[in-house]
Amino acid sequence: MIVREIQTKTLLSSVRQPDDWFGLRYNLNLYRGCQHQCIYCDTRSECYQIEDFEHEILVKANALELLADELPRKRVKGTIGTGSMNDPYQPIELERNLTGRAMQIIARNRFPVHILTKSDLVVRDLDVIREIAKVYAAVSFTITAADDGLSRQLEPGAPATSKRLEAISKFSQAGIYTGVLLMPVLPFIEDTEENIRGVIRQTAEAGGKYVLAAMGLTLRDRQREYYYAALDRNYPGLSQRYRTAYGDRYHAEPPNSKKLYALVAEECSRLGLSTR
Secondary structure (H helix, E strand, O other), X not given: OEEEEEOOOOOOEEOOOOOOOOOOOEEEOOEEOOOOOOOOOHHHOHHHOOOOOOOEXXXXXXXXXXXXXXXXXXXOXXXXXXXXXXXXXXXXXXXXXXXXXXXXXXXXXXXXXXXXXXXXXXXXXXXXXXXXXXXXXXXXXXXXXXXXHHHHHXXXXXXXXXXXXXXXXXXXXOXXXXXXXXXXXXXXXXXXXHHHHHHHHHHHHHOOOEEXXXXXXXXXXXXXXXXXXXXXXXXXXXXXXXXXXXXXXXXXXXXXXXXXXXXXXXXXXXXXXXXX
């Protein structure tokens, strides 16, 4: 994969209020593109203007100096979210350490943070996140497949489910607020009661405190084309089932989504997990 440095004029973007999902005020993206290569990723869509999502990672070379300049000038110390457009702890972070150094700047300026990731690399920054947690910190791991084999097939560049659960356990033991994003739940692949129960049970066993669930996935332009090609490789005939069920619809929700939402609410209540 090609890595190219770019310059950016601003770094933090404001989030439309209220943000009922993650409680964010600002978004922070230090990279463009993502090495996790999840087959369903919405960021492949044309609207995000990333031309070569599969083969190129853009590094915002001036990101840290911008962050250090922008944070002290913010009038509202709202929660900074990172992980909306790419994974802040994708493999290149091991080399560049942009996210780790950004967390140090955030800690110095006493801003709260919510990290969204699929990677156990975030454990590297546990100490600085614990410092941020004196104000507020949440670390959310996307887990949609209870089985390692399935997670590797759907998210080939990301650590397997079991690695993410180990990371949840470490954050939980350190007293840091952590849990799972059960999203997206792919129709006809992950939308079984067995899979949903498995993810929720494993979250509780690892010490997670919440499960935020969203059934289905988005499907538009380049994202749809890539996803259907991946289905043709791994699940022959399934892309035609999607075309028949959803046509050109933007949101593809499992036929049993109401039942699955009820299951999430029931299981989380039973295990003492929050759903918001």
